Amino acid sequence: MPDTIIPSSGVLVGRAKLPGHAYPRIVTIRDGGVFDITSRNAPTVRDIAELDNPASYVAGAPGARCGDASQIIENSWSENYDPELPALLSPIDLQAVKASGVTFVASLLERVIEEQAKGDKARADSLREDVLKLIGADLSKIVPGSPAAMQVKEALIARGVWSQYLEVGIGPDAEIFSKGQPMSTVGFGADVGLHPISSWNNPEPEIVLVISSTGRIVGATLGNDVNLRDVEGRSALLLGKAKDNNASGSVGPFVRLFDSDFTIETVKSAELSMRVEGEDGFVLDGHSNMAKISRTPESLVEATIGRHHQYPDGLVLYLGTMFAPVKDRDGPGKGFTHKMNDVVSISTPSLGTLSNRVRLSTECAPWTYGASHLLRDLAKADLL
Known part of the structure; x- marks a missing residue:
């Protein structure tokens, strides 16, 4: 197991499929092991998120060790999964x-290109150069919804290149x-x-x-x-x-x-x-x-x-x-x-x-x- 799969510190909470249980169990990581901390106090991750101090609760919750984190992670791969062993689920x-969506300039420009290409990836490269010439790559300096952003919007509309993606990228409302x-x-x-x-x-x-x-x-x-x-x-x-x-x-x-x-x-x-x-x-x-x-x-x-x-x-x-x-x-x-x-x-x-x-x-x-x-x-x- 690569050391990077689980962070080296912090209070972690997730869910796991454990043998003998029909429903997902709430788990945490302690000393390289996965511990089942499911309880009536907080039987779901949603319930833990509603607590006044979720991290404190998880850090102090009593739990039973389910196995080594490395083995459970290995069994979580779909092609390796053995139902007789624990496996991770979405947390x-x-x-x-x-x-x-469209919260970064790089993805904003690609969305505009997708729109202009109408879903045809073969046209993307040529359109990318054209769009960059018209729009530029300096939109990252613009605060969405600001007066400066609205000036850019008006200028792009006048040039015929305004897009619904630019609207949510630099306009007042997020997607x-x-x-x-x-x-x-x-x-x-x-x-x-x-x-x-x-x-x-x-x-x-x-x-x-x-x-x-x-x-x-x-x-x-x-x-x-x-x-x-x-x-x-x-x-x-x-x-x-x-x-x-x-x-x-x-x-x-x-x-x-x-x-x-x-x-x-x-x-x-x-x-x-x-x-x-x-x-x-x-x-x-x-x-x-x-x-x-x-x-x-x-x-x-x-x-x-x-x-x-x-x-x-x-x-x-x-x-x-x-x-x-x-x-x-x-x-x-x-x-x-x-x-x-x-x-x-x-x-x-x-x-x-x-x-x-x-x-x-x-x-x-x-x-x-x-x-x-x-x-x-x-x-x-x-x-x-």
């Missing part, structure tokens, strides 16, 4: 799964959308899914905030907001089809809870690394620095939850990515798209590494265990 449960339903995300080692109709797609490495029902940010984890560039590029009204498919969002490996050593400021300065490794020998490396985000994480949370919109079970929020792969894979001008069995690894020292294998959504394990199943099982176990 969130009843929370709504939301995402923010917030539903990535998936509660309980729909997959965790470390699981397969992530691409809709079979897509032929131009990519991973999106992101930090994911965990937020209570009051709007308080209580922790963070890693996420892959799998993206279908051709589908969304044809029409922004196809965002749901592009983003919400079976196994199309991964989260993990654990949620790191905020404490004196890990805060929102840590998130704001995080450097994400991503690697795609294909069976064809192709390797793609990328980096995403949270310091380059155009809207603060706090402002994105405020745009999502407040008096205008409540989430009684809390939510998780993908913060967006600056990573838009353009490296040619199958020859000059071919650009990047996934191939089956690509392995995507997203990492940052404070949160560890989230790794998943890419398959078609139709070939990933079907999503059959939802909120109703969890609540029934917890009631049967006298945990509610």
Whole structure:
């Protein structure tokens, strides 16, 4: 097990499938082991996020050792999974799964290119040069919604290059959308899914905030907001089809809870690394620095939850990515798209590494265990 999969410090909480239990168990990491801390006080990760001090609760919760973290991580890979052994699941449960888009200039420009290309990846390279000439790459200096941003908007409209993506990239309102339903995300080692109709797609490495029902940010984890560039590029009204498919969002490996050593400021300065490794020998490396985000994480949370919109079970929020792969894979001008069995690894020292294998959504394990199943099982176990 690479040392980077689990951060070397911090209070971690997650979920695991344990033999002998029909429902996910709440777990934490202690001294290289995975400990089951499921209790009537907090039988779900949602319940832990609602506590006054989630990190203190998890750090002090009594628990039973389930096994070595390295062995459980190994068994969490879909191709290695043995149901007689523990395996990690997505570390969130009843929370709504939301995402923010176009929060970095690099991804903003690529969204404009997708729109102009109308989903045709063959046109992307030539359009990229044209769009950069018209828009420029200095939009990172503009505060979204500011008077300066509105002046740029008027100038771009006059030049005929205004876009719906520029509207949410530098306009007053952030793009917030539903990535998936509660309980729909997959965790470390699981397969992530691409809709079979897509032929131009990519991973999106992101930090994911965990937020209570009051709007308080209580922790963070890693996420892959799998993206279908051709589908969304044809029409922004196809965002749901592009983003919400079976196994199309991964989260993990654990949620790191905020404490004196890990805060929102840590998130704001995080450097994400991503690697795609294909069976064809192709390797793609990328980096995403949270310091380059155009809207603060706090402002994105405020745009999502407040008096205008409540989430009684809390939510998780993908913060967006600056990573838009353009490296040619199958020859000059071919650009990047996934191939089956690509392995995507997203990492940052404070949160560890989230790794998943890419398959078609139709070939990933079907999503059959939802909120109703969890609540029934917890009631049967006298945990509610």
